[in-house]
Amino acid sequence: CGMQPIEGIVFDLYGTLYDVHSVVQACESAYPGQGEAISRLWRQKQLEYTWLSSLMGRYASFEQRTEEALRYTCKHLGLATDETTLRQLGQAYLHLAPHPDTTAALRRLKASGLPMAIASNGSHHSIEQVVSHSDMGWAFDHLISVETVKVFKPDNRVYSLAEQTMAIPRDRLLFVSSNSWDATGARHFGFPVCWVNRQGAVFDELGATPTREVRDLGEMSDWLLD
Numbered sequence: 001c002g003m004q005p006i007e008g009i010v011f012d013l014y015g016t017l018y019d020v021h022s023v024v025q026a027c028e029s030a031y032p033g034q035g036e037a038i039s040r041l042w043r044q045k046q047l048e049y050t051w052l053s054s055l056m057g058r059y060a061s062f063e064q065r066t067e068e069a070l071r072y073t074c075k076h077l078g079l080a081t082d083e084t085t086l087r088q089l090g091q092a093y094l095h096l097a098p099h100p101d102t103t104a105a106l107r108r109l110k111a112s113g114l115p116m117a118i119a120s121n122g123s124h125h126s127i128e129q130v131v132s133h134s135d136m137g138w139a140f141d142h143l144i145s146v147e148t149v150k151v152f153k154p155d156n157r158v159y160s161l162a163e164q165t166m167a168i169p170r171d172r173l174l175f176v177s178s179n180s181w182d183a184t185g186a187r188h189f190g191f192p193v194c195w196v197n198r199q200g201a202v203f204d205e206l207g208a209t210p211t212r213e214v215r216d217l218g219e220m221s222d223w224l225l226d
Contacts, residue, residue: 003192003211006224008168009109010144012153012177013120016196017106017217018096018130026092030085031077038073045069047181050121050152059150061123066093094129098136099198105217106139112225117142119162119175121152142166154185163191174211176220180204187211194220 028035046069149157175191187208195210214220
């Protein structure tokens with residue numbers, strides 16, 4: 001495919017390795033009948049708020065933007081909130097479940113000897129919590145947070161931080177994301193990009209195309225290792 005040999009892999013966390021909608025259960029417990037609606041709008045607003053933060057030059061932690069997005073979501077859906085409920089639902093984001101295809105793929109890639117990292121919009125605390133709660137720490141050489149550069153993806157400074165941390169030239173560092181906007185940013189930066197399209201979605205029309213599109217991480221590891 002005309003690609004340089006891959007010397008390392010950088011994964012997005014939210015949506016790519018872990019299922020952001022695994023919070024539906026917690027949302028449903030707090031607000032019966034509304035779990036799905038809360039989870040969808042909450043995630044959409046959470047992303048919007050990170051992008052707006054970057055555009056306004058007003059960085060605040062992922063936890064704070066996530067909480068603000070949740071407050072908006074509850075107001076929009078006409079749901080009464082209290083601090084305890086908001087805190088409990090925020091905690092659910094620290095206990096996300098890995099996608100069913102994540103563990104086996106990571107084991108296989110780890111066995112191949114390729115260094116692996118996560119580069120995420122999450123704070124250092126968020127990333128560490130999600131990874132440790134799922135016992136996935138063995139897989140990663142680096143957990144890279146936007147907190148270091150105080151701006152969210154898809155800002156180039158984040159992708160640059162990943163390249164520097166891994167100490168591998170960008171054209172040999174595979175970036176893996178299920179988020180089309182993130183895959184687009186990484187591609188524009190100069191990474192080869194594998195887009196994990198579990199939903200059968202359409203790639204964003206922002207002047208970039210993924211190097212490879214796969215259905216899940218199993219297919220991604222097949223492509224990379226076979």
